[in-house]
Amino acid sequence: MKIFRFRICLGLLLIFSACKTSKDLGKLPTKTIDGNYRAVIEIPAGTNKKIEYHKTKKKFLIDQRDGKDRIINFLPYPGNYGFIPSTFSDPKQGGDSDAVDVLVLGESQKTGSIIEIIPIAVVKLIDENELDYKIIAIPAELKNQIISVENYKTFTSNYPEVIKILESWFTYYDKSQVLEIKGWGDETEAISEIEKWTPKP
Structure with missing residues (x-):
């Protein structure tokens, strides 16, 4: 009986812990x-589901469009897609009310992973007549890197094919709309973009 009570108490404790705000x-x-x-x-x-972090619910959910899961139909994400925490693109300054987007070129990481990165470039898109910048980065940890680059210069000289692939993917991945590539910026511009939307203490 004592073992049974212990198991019940342990189960309730685990349930209570799981319900705590993350x-x-x-x-x-x-x-x-x-x-x-x-x-x-x-x-x-390598994932084709459009997963987003829900700021209010504090969980990762598949984005919905017209009541259905948003799926990338033909080519999955070519890198780990996410955001730079504690950044906010202020709409009053031309932002989109979200955190700064980042595409990390490296070994596949699980949803919810928090990794250290090195920004190497920024791709400038035009999405519905508005500028939309995506930071391109590599993992800071060598074991997670899949390309050997130090900055934008080595990225463009060593992997021009990757740039073409990313341009093509960003242009056509969402079949409901076509995005335009306005150009690229180096690591300095990428860092400036992050810092621009990082609230100062």
């Missing part, structure tokens, strides 16, 4: 103590 991933520090930027991964590389 940490708000959107409010994590943008940088680590070492000075690296952080990324919260929503969509693992």
